Amino acid sequence: xxxxxxxxxxxxxxxxxxxxxxxxxxxxxxxxxxxxxxxxxxxxxxxxxxxxxxxxxxxxxxxxxxxxxxxxxxxxxxxxxxxxxxxxxxxxxxxxxxxxxxxxxxxxxxxxxxxxxxxxxxxxxxxxxxxxxxxxxxxxxxxxxxxxxxxxxxxxxxxxxxxxxxxxxxxxxxxxxxxxxxxxxxxxxxxxx
Ligand code: MN
Numbered sequence: 612x613x614x615x616x617x618x619x620x621x622x623x624x625x626x627x628x629x630x631x632x633x634x635x636x637x638x639x640x641x642x643x644x645x646x647x648x649x650x651x652x653x654x655x656x657x658x659x660x661x662x663x664x665x666x667x668x669x670x671x672x673x674x675x676x677x678x679x680x681x682x683x684x685x686x687x688x689x690x691x692x693x694x695x696x697x698x699x700x701x702x703x704x705x706x707x708x709x710x711x712x713x714x715x716x717x718x719x720x721x722x723x724x725x726x727x728x729x730x731x732x733x734x735x736x737x738x739x740x741x742x743x744x745x746x747x748x749x750x751x752x753x754x755x756x757x758x759x760x761x762x763x764x765x766x767x768x769x770x771x772x773x774x775x776x777x778x779x780x781x782x783x784x785x786x787x788x789x790x791x792x793x794x795x796x797x798x799x800x801x802x803x804x
Contacts, residue, residue: 612664614650614680616643617687625695629790634778642774643686650679668759681755685736688803689768694796706801713747720749721792727751728769728788739767741804766803767795 619625619639624632650667653676654660659667664687667680693699702710702717714720720739728737731751740758742748747766750758758765769788776787 612684612687614647614654614664614683616647617691619690621693621695626693626794627696629696629794630693631779634776637778638770638774639686639690643683643690646679646682646686650676650683653679665759668757669762678755681757681760684757684759684765685755685768685770688765689770692767692796692799693794694799696793699794699796700798702797702801704801706797706804709741709747709804720747723749724767724769725785725788728771729785731771734772737769737771738765739800740765764803767800 619635623635626635650664654662654667657676659671659676659680664680664684667676668684671677671680701707707717710717710720714723724737724739727749728751731737731753733753735751735753735756738750738752738758740748740750741764743762748758748763752758769791771784771788776784780787
């Protein structure tokens with residue numbers, strides 16, 4: 612993907628009451644915009660200037676360029692995985708088969724993902740990804756990290772930086788995390804396989 616703001620497939624209030632319009636206004640409109648702007652400024656005149664965001668995340672050394680590229684990729688995958696509450700269907704086809712094989716059930720996947728998101732210390736992300744052997748895995752990634760950095764394919768993420776939930780849930784990270792399942796669009800996740 613190019614370093615640019617993704618177009619949201621829902622209106623600013625379209626994820627309420629799980630995520631408020633005000634949170635979208637700040638999280639998407641200000642935080643993500645800042646990462647996009649910073650990445651453009653930091654890469655100007657460098658070997659990374661014309662590169663896709665995924666390639667920067669895979670190859671940039673630790674530091675500002677990686678941090679901002681990671682956050683552009685993470686937030687793009689994050690905001691595009693949502694849809695209005697109750698219309699996101701359930702996993703089907705190949706994705707449903709992998710969930711059954713690697714977790715036993717969707718409920719178990721959700722439980723493990725919630726556990727990762729709730730217990731992650733500090734700022735970061737819980738990720739569902741496909742590893743190099745084709746197995747689903749859940750990892751905790753600190754700060755701007757993304758499974759792509761280890762050569763794994765990112766599928767679904769939960770942002771547990773406080774800016775993701777503090778307007779709507781204050782300090783109640785666990786409440787926020789559990790509500791997110793209502794707005795996950797499993798068709799989008801399946802398309803990332
Ligand atoms: Mn965020």
